[in-house]
Amino acid sequence: MTFWDQAIEISRVDLRVERRMGDVLRIILPFAVIALLVFPLALGVDLSAITELGPAVFWAIGVLFGMQVALRQAADDRPERRDLYALLGVDPAARFVGRTMSGSVLTVGFMIALLVATFVLYSPRLPSGWPGPVILAVLLTAVGLTELGTLAGEVTAGLRSRTLLASLIVAPLAIPLVIGGSQTLESLTRDTSILPWLLLLVATDLALAVAGVALARPLEEASR
Amino acid sequence: MKRVRILMAIAAAAMVAGLYLTLTSPTDRLQGEFTRIVNIHAPSMWVAFLAFGVTALASILWLVRKTDRWDRIAEASVETGVLFTATGLFTGMVWGQAVWGRAWDWADPRMASTAVMFFVYIGYLALRRATPDPVMRARRSAILGAIAVVQVPLVYFSVNLFRSLHQTQSIRPDGATMPDEMVIALLVNFLAFTLLYVALTAGRVEVAKAEESRSGETVPAGDAVATPLLSEVEDV
Numbered sequence: 020m021t022f023w024d025q026a027i028e029i030s031r032v033d034l035r036v037e038r039r040m041g042d043v044l045r046i047i048l049p050f051a052v053i054a055l056l057v058f059p060l061a062l063g064v065d066l067s068a069i070t071e072l073g074p075a076v077f078w079a080i081g082v083l084f085g086m087q088v089a090l091r092q093a094a095d096d097r098p099e100r101r102d103l104y105a106l107l108g109v110d111p112a113a114r115f116v117g118r119t120m121s122g123s124v125l126t127v128g129f130m131i132a133l134l135v136a137t138f139v140l141y142s143p144r145l146p147s148g149w150p151g152p153v154i155l156a157v158l159l160t161a162v163g164l165t166e167l168g169t170l171a172g173e174v175t176a177g178l179r180s181r182t183l184l185a186s187l188i189v190a191p192l193a194i195p196l197v198i199g200g201s202q203t204l205e206s207l208t209r210d211t212s213i214l215p216w217l218l219l220l221v222a223t224d225l226a227l228a229v230a231g232v233a234l235a236r237p238l239e240e241a242s243r
Numbered sequence: 244m245k246r247v248r249i250l251m252a253i254a255a256a257a258m259v260a261g262l263y264l265t266l267t268s269p270t271d272r273l274q275g276e277f278t279r280i281v282n283i284h285a286p287s288m289w290v291a292f293l294a295f296g297v298t299a300l301a302s303i304l305w306l307v308r309k310t311d312r313w314d315r316i317a318e319a320s321v322e323t324g325v326l327f328t329a330t331g332l333f334t335g336m337v338w339g340q341a342v343w344g345r346a347w348d349w350a351d352p353r354m355a356s357t358a359v360m361f362f363v364y365i366g367y368l369a370l371r372r373a374t375p376d377p378v379m380r381a382r383r384s385a386i387l388g389a390i391a392v393v394q395v396p397l398v399y400f401s402v403n404l405f406r407s408l409h410q411t412q413s414i415r416p417d418g419a420t421m422p423d424e425m426v427i428a429l430l431v432n433f434l435a436f437t438l439l440y441v442a443l444t445a446g447r448v449e450v451a452k453a454e455e456s457r458s459g460e461t462v463p464a465g466d467a468v469a470t471p472l473l474s475e476v477e478d479v
Binding site for chain 2: 170174175178179180184187188190191192194195226230234237238240
């Protein structure tokens with residue numbers, strides 16, 4: 020099997036496990052929608068403020084819960100499965116890439132569902148021509164978040180406080196993604212160039228991809 | 244330990260010299276006495292950047308050579324770096340309250356990015372605490388230490404990249420933006436804080452060695468007391 024065959028197969032296995040367990044659809048997405056509901060309730064019935072806050076709340080909740088998609092239970096390999104991959108000679112870098120691919124698919128789906136919920140609950144005023152750039156920003160943010168989540172998940176694999184600890188590691192490192200994503204929309208509203216923010220997202224994604232592939236072997240050793 | 248004591252003594256002498264120059268250098272016409280805070284704030288942040296850079300280097304060297312020494316240096320350097328980041332943040336907030344009228348200003352991306360960097364390394368220390376096995380702990384924290392350093396250039400260049408209230412670099416290749424006496428006081432403090440970093444890190448490395456020699460005598464929190472199983476409880 021080539022590197023990409025391995026990555027695609029791991030990604031398919033991940034998505035199949037997720038279809039059976041439904042962590043994202045049944046737990047993380049409803050929880051994120053509840054969080055969307057909490058903000059206006061805490062703010063009081065101030066429709067103009069709610070409309071104004073909509074995009075910011077979307078990015079904040081999207082990133083905080085998006086990392087939970089990457090750290091979901093189904094993405095935590097048991098030691099037996101890790102041993103099996105090692106015995107089968109699966110390239111650790113292919114594991115990282117495969118896991119990132121499946122996680123990105125789920126995170127993009129999650130963030131698009133959250134975007135729809137934000138529209139329904141917050142009715143944000145968006146500038147014309149927003150769908151293309153915003154969806155591109157969502158896509159790039161999702162990939163970066165998944166890469167970060169995969170790295171943090173591997174670093175904390177098997178620890179008792181894995182989910183909490185990985186969240187603590189991912190949240191501050193995800194700040195460039197939050198800035199890139201939210202400023203893309205802000206720049207569209209102010210009619211300034213969105214290119215620097217999209218470049219920030221691309222640069223973060225690439226840096227994380229390089230780190231993930233370069234550190235794949237030590238990461239595999241660290242998680243077994 | 245003798246080496247650490249000598250380093251501490253040299254650092255203490257340099258700190259005294261730095262403090263003297265801080266208290267005797269001229270002040271800014273608008274900021275008054277609060278100008279002097281820069282002699283603690285800027286060197287603290289410099290040492291924090293240095294400490295996290297050393298951590299990244301030691302982490303990479305651990306991944307390559309797998310020797311305990313590099314893990315101890317990485318750990319010691321992060322702890323010192325977190326201490327100096329907290330000092331830098333605190334002194335920045337005191338100065339901000341006095342000069343800007345508020346301790347925390349969102350118009351200053353360097354404050355926000357420094358706080359983010361602080362929490363990244365708090366996460367690093369939490370990861371170390373949560374991993375009981377020493378080899379596993381060294382490996383995991385080396386990976387995180389090598390990745391986390393990306394925050395350092397982001398913090399340093401944030402004042403150039405974003406619109407910011409924070410002033411840009413005062414000492415530049417084309418000259419300084421303040422009088423010579425203030426520059427000398429600042430440079431002496433940079434040296435004193437660097438020596439203090441070296442002394443504290445060397446001391447922490449010694450403590451880590453002592454901790455390792457006692458490893459096995461302690462158990463991770465939560466593992467010290469095990470709840471008895473019902474099947475193991477005899478009737479009383």
